[in-house]
Amino acid sequence: MVETERAVQGRELTGQSVEPSSDKILEIENLHTHFFTRDGLVRAVDGVSYSLNRRETLGVVGESGCGKSVTALSILRLIADPPGKIVDGSIRFEGKNLLDYSESAMQGIRGNEISMIFQEPMTSLNPVLTIGHQISEAIILHQGLSRKEAWNRAIEMLRLVHIPEAQLRVKEYPHQMSGGMRQRVMIAMALSCNPKVLLADEPTTALDVTIQAQILELMLEMQQKLGTAIILITHDLGVIAETAERVVVMYAGKKVEEAEVGELFGMPCHPYTRGLLDSMPRLDVAAEHPPGRVRLKEIEGMVPSLYNLPQGCLFAPRCPYATEQCHAEYPPMEEKRPGHLAACWHSDRLIGEGS
Amino acid sequence: MMEQAVQTQQSEARHPEAEPPLLEVIQLKKHFPIRKGILSRTVGFVYAVDGVDFHINQGETLGLVGESGCGKSTAGKTILKLIEPTAGQIKVRGKDITRLSKSDMRPYRREMQIIFQDPYSSLNPRMSAGGIVGEPLTIHKIASGKEKQDRVAALFGRVGLRPEHMAKYPHEFSGGQRQRIGIARALALNPNLIIGDEPVSALDVSIQAQVINLLIDLQEEYKLSYLFIAHDLAVVEHISHRIAVMYLGKIVELTDKQTLFTMPLHPYTEALLSAMPIPDPKVKRGKRVILTGDVPSPINPPSGCHFHTRCPYVMNRCKTEVPELREIVPGHWVSCHLHGDTPTWPLAKPAGA
Numbered sequence: 001m002v003e004t005e006r007a008v009q010g011r012e013l014t015g016q017s018v019e020p021s022s023d024k025i026l027e028i029e030n031l032h033t034h035f036f037t038r039d040g041l042v043r044a045v046d047g048v049s050y051s052l053n054r055r056e057t058l059g060v061v062g063e064s065g066c067g068k069s070v071t072a073l074s075i076l077r078l079i080a081d082p083p084g085k086i087v088d089g090s091i092r093f094e095g096k097n098l099l100d101y102s103e104s105a106m107q108g109i110r111g112n113e114i115s116m117i118f119q120e121p122m123t124s125l126n127p128v129l130t131i132g133h134q135i136s137e138a139i140i141l142h143q144g145l146s147r148k149e150a151w152n153r154a155i156e157m158l159r160l161v162h163i164p165e166a167q168l169r170v171k172e173y174p175h176q177m178s179g180g181m182r183q184r185v186m187i188a189m190a191l192s193c194n195p196k197v198l199l200a201d202e203p204t205t206a207l208d209v210t211i212q213a214q215i216l217e218l219m220l221e222m223q224q225k226l227g228t229a230i231i232l233i234t235h236d237l238g239v240i241a242e243t244a245e246r247v248v249v250m251y252a253g254k255k256v257e258e259a260e261v262g263e264l265f266g267m268p269c270h271p272y273t274r275g276l277l278d279s280m281p282r283l284d285v286a287a288e289h290p291p292g293r294v295r296l297k298e299i300e301g302m303v304p305s306l307y308n309l310p311q312g313c314l315f316a317p318r319c320p321y322a323t324e325q326c327h328a329e330y331p332p333m334e335e336k337r338p339g340h341l342a343a344c345w346h347s348d349r350l351i352g353e354g355s
Numbered sequence: 356m357m358e359q360a361v362q363t364q365q366s367e368a369r370h371p372e373a374e375p376p377l378l379e380v381i382q383l384k385k386h387f388p389i390r391k392g393i394l395s396r397t398v399g400f401v402y403a404v405d406g407v408d409f410h411i412n413q414g415e416t417l418g419l420v421g422e423s424g425c426g427k428s429t430a431g432k433t434i435l436k437l438i439e440p441t442a443g444q445i446k447v448r449g450k451d452i453t454r455l456s457k458s459d460m461r462p463y464r465r466e467m468q469i470i471f472q473d474p475y476s477s478l479n480p481r482m483s484a485g486g487i488v489g490e491p492l493t494i495h496k497i498a499s500g501k502e503k504q505d506r507v508a509a510l511f512g513r514v515g516l517r518p519e520h521m522a523k524y525p526h527e528f529s530g531g532q533r534q535r536i537g538i539a540r541a542l543a544l545n546p547n548l549i550i551g552d553e554p555v556s557a558l559d560v561s562i563q564a565q566v567i568n569l570l571i572d573l574q575e576e577y578k579l580s581y582l583f584i585a586h587d588l589a590v591v592e593h594i595s596h597r598i599a600v601m602y603l604g605k606i607v608e609l610t611d612k613q614t615l616f617t618m619p620l621h622p623y624t625e626a627l628l629s630a631m632p633i634p635d636p637k638v639k640r641g642k643r644v645i646l647t648g649d650v651p652s653p654i655n656p657p658s659g660c661h662f663h664t665r666c667p668y669v670m671n672r673c674k675t676e677v678p679e680l681r682e683i684v685p686g687h688w689v690s691c692h693l694h695g696d697t698p699t700w701p702l703a704k705p706a707g708a
Contacts, residue, residue, distance in 0.1 A: 063559040178649045179423075208422035208586065210646045213630035217645060235560060238589075238632030262636045279564035281593035283616070283631050284638065295568050296593070299561035302529055 026052040031089035033074045042306045044070040046253040057230045059244030067253040068233045072199045112142040115190040119202035121182035125174040132170035135189045142193045157188040180211035201233045249273050252314040259340040269342035271319045275299040321346040375449035376410040383407045383443035385433045402653050403429040405604035416581040418595030426604040427584045431550045468541035472553035474533030478525040485521030491543045510539040531562035550582045588631050600624050603661040610687040620689040622666045668704050
């Protein structure tokens with residue numbers, strides 16, 4: 001008990017000592033996570049930088065294989081080595097580089113300071129242990145509570161995430177619960193040690209829309225109550241628009257755009273973001289047109305194979321704006337509008353066209 | 356004004372005297388028995404599809420939406436008689452096919468094809484792409500040899516694959532390309548009706564748009580009818596002419612898509628629409644309905660209206676009395692006790708209830 005207090009004090013002290021960046025709780029800089037496979041080198045994350053402010057919800061959006069999940073796993077150092085390896089960059093949590101931590105020091109971070117929820121609640125819960133057991137495990141480990149105290153805390157957490165009859169459900173096994181309930185359990189577990197950062201990797205993708213709405217509302221409510229900063233990883237621009245404050249767009253292992261949410265949707269400066277937005281069927285727009293009349297705007301072609309990336313800008317082969325320069329040279333990440341970063345040679349043309 | 360428009364649209368679509376619709380489904384039911392113990396005695400039923408009625412006209416897309424477990428996929432498979440229906444009728448151009456034998460079904464199978472959700476598990480990994488697409492032609496003894504090769508090549512071209520892809524195997528293709536192979540296979544027999552069981556749900560957004568556009572183009576070209584089963588309302592709205600909303604084995608609302616979006620008359624539809632995230636941070640929603648609780652089990656569905664356990668407008672009557680699917684406005688079918696002979700809009704409980 002005394003020890004935890006000391007730890008908390010220490011944490012506050014270090015927080016003060018790095019005053020200039022104290023607003024940023026997590027800073028990823030130039031992160032390179034590569035996989036060395038039999039078929040060749042895969043640059044799953046290739047020079048990604050972004051930061052997360054305290055109490056903020058940052059959306060990370062991109063299609064499958066763009067490296068959004070690998071970035072999150074890299075933060076927790078959960079990349080299987082071999083074949084994966086973080087080859088370059090830094091991940092600063094409260095000013096300290098997590099990549100310098102020993103494995104045992106990392107265990108003090110995982111589930112305690114930074115925790116994660118996954119897409120598939122069934123495969124990330126242990127089927128042979130009661131959910132109470134699984135939630136209290138982390139509490140006993142990190143907070144040093146007794147089994148009994150941890151069990152009571154587990155019940156409290158289940159109540160917090162609005163699971164009815166928590167004192168009964170705590171004794172149940174994962175298979176006895178629905179998908180939405182399991183995801184609530186995952187959230188309860190992730191938040192049980194009051195983490196400062198929550199990494200949510202497609203937390204609602206496996207759920208029905210009505211349940212998705214419940215879970216997103218719950219996550220934001222928890223954020224209000226506990227002050228957790230959230231990185232919300234998803235492919236669903238609708239979820240991003242409704243929950244995130246700032247957005248990072250990723251494509252083929254690189255960050256291509258970053259902006260505040262209204263700015264990004266209002267004036268996308270990267271053709272990939274623009275393409276994604278245009279290719280989504282819109283509920284509010286579709287209803288006004290007879291079917292067949294409005295074709296969705298397509299992004300031509302497909303995501304390049306990570307084994308065999310094109311020269312220059314990775315999006316150039318699919319890009320309607322691409323010029324020779326794009327095929328030759330990767331564009332630098334620049335501030336195109338106030339607070340709006342994009343890596344594209346032709347953002348001016350996009351901005352010129354308007355949204 | 357609007358009612359009139361809906362009415363003319365409806366009568367235009369139906370050709371009442373001329374000919375029966377391409378597909379008509381009447382009170383279709385599929386109950387799966389639950390067996391237990393060493394004697395495998397039936398101890399109960401899963402009421403997966405529990406009395407579903409709709410029709411689809413030539414060249415029309417009917418969207419079927421609902422959450423997982425509502426019976427929408429079972430409905431699709433039952434219509435193709437991939438699963439034998441428990442009760443009800445399936446009519447193709449007026450002819451009842453519900454009780455046909457396997458061999459009598461064969462000509463109808465040519466007319467009705469299916470595209471599955473998962474492009475990874477619905478293609479035989481040991482057959483080449485060309486073999487997969489050509490197989491229906493062999494089974495139905497339509498073409499063989501060089502003629503078959505030519506037809507398959509033409510199909511590949513039509514769905515946006517290259518002829519040299521024919522010799523490749525499914526694992527060599529991306530998800531979107533595999534779904535194109537599935538579409539080519541469905542098209543091989545020149546069907547009239549294609550049932551799409553979540554055909555774009557497993558695809559990335561940018562690829563999803565390509566496949567949706569392809570489906571729309573093919574519909575216009577071949578006058579295809581689609582039964583488009585999906586959980587994503589935005590996709591369904593985009594592709595469908597009319598939409599049926601399912602909840603726990605029953606259709607709760609069925610109307611054309613404009614009406615469904617602007618004037619949903621079933622509380623469940625209203626909740627579904629309001630739960631769909633809109634990819635535009637500027638859009639401020641009017642009222643947001645977030646349903647509490649989960650979809651109840653279809654093994655033991657709630658009494659009365661199946662939706663009453665989650666409905667924000669629940670009345671006493673809903674707990675005991677099953678609401679019927681009624682045509683409250685011409686062309687707009689709803690099963691809800693909130694509406695009398697005229698619709699109550701916006702949805703609200705009647706005073707005193």
